[in-house]
Amino acid sequence: xxxxxxAIRDFxxxxxxxxxxxxxxxxxxxxxILERALYLLIWHKNFKSAAIAEWKAREDRxxxxxxxxxxxxxxxLSIQLSGSIPIIQALVALCPxxxxxxxxxxxxxxxxxxxxxxxxxxxxxxxxxxxxxxPTMAGMVGxxxxxxxxxxxxxxxxxxxxxLEDAITIKRNA
Amino acid sequence: xxxxxxFIAVGLxxxxxxxxxxxxxxxxxDLDALLKQLEEGQFSQSQQNKQREQExxxxxxxxxxxxxxxxxxxxxxxxxxxxxxxxFEENEFKLADLNGALDDRLGSLKxxxxxxxxxxxxxKNKFYNSMISAQIPGRAAFLDQMAQEMGSSSKLAxxxxxxxxxxxxxxxxxxxxxxxxxxxxxxxxxxxxTNKEVVRVGxxxxxxxxxxxxxxxxxxxxxxLIRQPADRYGDSAAELQASSGEMVEFGLDPTGGSxxxxxVQAPNLRERIExxxxxxxxxxxxxxxGLLLALERLVTLTLVxxxxxxxxxxxxxxxxxxxxxxxxxxxxxxxxxxxxxxxHLTEAILGEVPKxxxxxxxxxxxxxxxPxxxxxxxxxxxxxxxxxxTLFGTGDPKLMxxxxxxxxxxxxxxxxxxxxxxxxxxxLNTRSKNIVYVLQEQASGVIAERxxxx
Numbered sequence: 001x002x003x004x005x006x007a008i009r010d011f012x013x014x015x016x017x018x019x020x021x022x023x024x025x026x027x028x029x030x031x032x033i034l035e036r037a038l039y040l041l042i043w044h045k046n047f048k049s050a051a052i053a054e055w056k057a058r059e060d061r062x063x064x065x066x067x068x069x070x071x072x073x074x075x076x077l078s079i080q081l082s083g084s085i086p087i088i089q090a091l092v093a094l095c096p097x098x099x100x101x102x103x104x105x106x107x108x109x110x111x112x113x114x115x116x117x118x119x120x121x122x123x124x125x126x127x128x129x130x131x132x133x134x135p136t137m138a139g140m141v142g143x144x145x146x147x148x149x150x151x152x153x154x155x156x157x158x159x160x161x162x163x164l165e166d167a168i169t170i171k172r173n174a
Numbered sequence: 175x176x177x178x179x180x181f182i183a184v185g186l187x188x189x190x191x192x193x194x195x196x197x198x199x200x201x202x203x204d205l206d207a208l209l210k211q212l213e214e215g216q217f218s219q220s221q222q223n224k225q226r227e228q229e230x231x232x233x234x235x236x237x238x239x240x241x242x243x244x245x246x247x248x249x250x251x252x253x254x255x256x257x258x259x260x261x262f263e264e265n266e267f268k269l270a271d272l273n274g275a276l277d278d279r280l281g282s283l284k285x286x287x288x289x290x291x292x293x294x295x296x297x298k299n300k301f302y303n304s305m306i307s308a309q310i311p312g313r314a315a316f317l318d319q320m321a322q323e324m325g326s327s328s329k330l331a332x333x334x335x336x337x338x339x340x341x342x343x344x345x346x347x348x349x350x351x352x353x354x355x356x357x358x359x360x361x362x363x364x365x366x367x368t369n370k371e372v373v374r375v376g377x378x379x380x381x382x383x384x385x386x387x388x389x390x391x392x393x394x395x396x397x398x399l400i401r402q403p404a405d406r407y408g409d410s411a412a413e414l415q416a417s418s419g420e421m422v423e424f425g426l427d428p429t430g431g432s433x434x435x436x437x438v439q440a441p442n443l444r445e446r447i448e449x450x451x452x453x454x455x456x457x458x459x460x461x462x463x464g465l466l467l468a469l470e471r472l473v474t475l476t477l478v479x480x481x482x483x484x485x486x487x488x489x490x491x492x493x494x495x496x497x498x499x500x501x502x503x504x505x506x507x508x509x510x511x512x513x514x515x516x517x518h519l520t521e522a523i524l525g526e527v528p529k530x531x532x533x534x535x536x537x538x539x540x541x542x543x544x545p546x547x548x549x550x551x552x553x554x555x556x557x558x559x560x561x562x563x564t565l566f567g568t569g570d571p572k573l574m575x576x577x578x579x580x581x582x583x584x585x586x587x588x589x590x591x592x593x594x595x596x597x598x599x600x601x602l603n604t605r606s607k608n609i610v611y612v613l614q615e616q617a618s619g620v621i622a623e624r625x626x627x628x
Contacts, residue, residue, distance in 0.1 A: 072619020
């Protein structure tokens with residue numbers, strides 16, 4: 001166990017501070033993704049069935065008032081559906097940006113070493129190079145893993161919205 | 175011709191005669207006396223001439239003898255010169271013979287002394303940089319002196335000296351495998367010298383009081399590093415000093431101090447930001463401005479959202495939130511039919527939306543422009559770097575590296591501003607959109623529900 005923790009510690013140290021930020025960002029991103037997934041798969045069903053039952057219980061399902069109320073119900077549920085999906089998408093977009101930041105800070109370190117020790121002493125530059133490459137990789141991993149989750153959530157939310165609109169219908173007086 | 179001669183002679187005689195008569199009035203004026211006088215004059219003349227001839231001859235003889243002497247001298251010199259030349263040639267042969275003999279006798283020793291000199295020089299440099307010299311000073315000075323003596327004069331190293339080189343190398347080797355404690359003067363970070371107990375770990379590390387020390391071989395001083403590595407390394411150093419023989423974990427710098435030295439030279443955050451120059455400061459100012467705007471929006475939107483949620487649940491209409499103000503429309507136009515009401519509602523909603531999405535575009539723009547400004551700084555920095563290259567050539571990477579790291583700092587600053595701005599924009603946009611959705615899609619529904627309840 002301690003070896004495992006030490007391996008993680010060494011990895012974060014070779015990656016530098018930016019890697020910690022990326023790790024935190026990916027952690028938050030996946031928390032939000034899990035929260036959304038749970039909502040879409042479990043809690044949303046309860047809300048949906050409650051809303052449909054409420055709608056079915058109404059007598060008037062054709063007037064302007066009914067139309068407005070239907071719109072209100074659908075809107076409330078769809079706002080709850082989308083929830084933090086835009087933030088998740090923003091986080092996915094930020095992952096490569098943070099990776100780039102890590103790249104640049106690492107390269108700055110490499111050039112600092114060059115400025116101090118003159119020519120290319122590969123051994124002293126290695127730490128800067130690893131600080132440049134590891135965050136880039138981490139950012140890419142975060143973005144790639146997040147992109148699929150975010151697209152899936154988006155699709156789920158959209159299909160649920162159309163389901164709602166199909167389930168809560170206006171009676172037209174033929 | 176003869177006539178003429180006679181005439182001149184008579185004339186002369188007459189003239190002489192008359193002259194004598196005039197000059198020597200007191201003398202007897204007779205021809206005999208004159209004749210006698212002439213004779214005497216001739217006699218004295220010839221006497222003088224003889225004397226002069228004699229002097230001349232004498233001088234000539236003298237000159238001859240001097241010439242003779244000089245010639246003799248020259249011959250003698252030539253002879254000695256010849257002698258010396260032959261001696262010189264003989265000596266050359268002798269020298270060559272002797273050198274050959276010396277080489278023969280030295281044999282493998284000659285190589286040995288060359289190697290010894292080289293090893294002494296190398297070991298001296300090693301001792302200058304070795305941390306063990308903090309414990310055992312003065313080793314390098316002896317080796318330095320020995321190497322110089324062997325290089326400058328023909329003096330050979332004595333057996334004692336050779337054995338001492340061996341001893342010093344052996345001692346360095348043995349000591350580099352030991353962890354020892356000793357007392358020495360340490361220059362603290364504040365600048366004062368104190369005598370401390372120092373722990374030396376082989377040739378790799380010097381620690382005291384949980385702080386890593388740096389040994390300067392040229393001055394022979396031990397100083398605390400101004401910037402220490404991470405705390406857990408310092409703790410491990412303190413643990414090592416407190417331990418008495420048991421195994422402890424300890425972090426050491428295998429390069430013998432150069433990695434720890436880089437720690438000191440690495441610029442801190444403020445120095446980094448200063449490297450960014452004017453462009454960096456502009457990016458930071460813009461970022462701070464964007465952050466203030468975003469915070470203002472965050473507070474306002476959170477408050478508005480809470481009020482709207484309350485309004486959705488409560489029955490009485492309050493005018494302190496956009497939803498309440500829209501619901502008021504119904505009360506103002508109680509007799510309007512549904513179409514007119516919808517128009518009034520749309521109007522009211524259009525009035526509320528801009529208040530909610532105010533400044534969001536500016537935040538979005540800042541999140542987009544910040545990396546671009548960073549790029550601008552990068553390009554200007556690179557221009558400076560290339561100017562340095564045109565002026566000084568590419569010989570010194572230090573000149574170029576400074577400009578390049580300056581150029582990259584602005585990129586970092588641009589990203590540092592852009593990343594939180596993008597996040598904040600996403601959050602704020604979601605919040606304001608949700609409120610707008612509530613107004614656009616739920617306000618009329620709320621009115622309908624209230625109408626149904628009567």
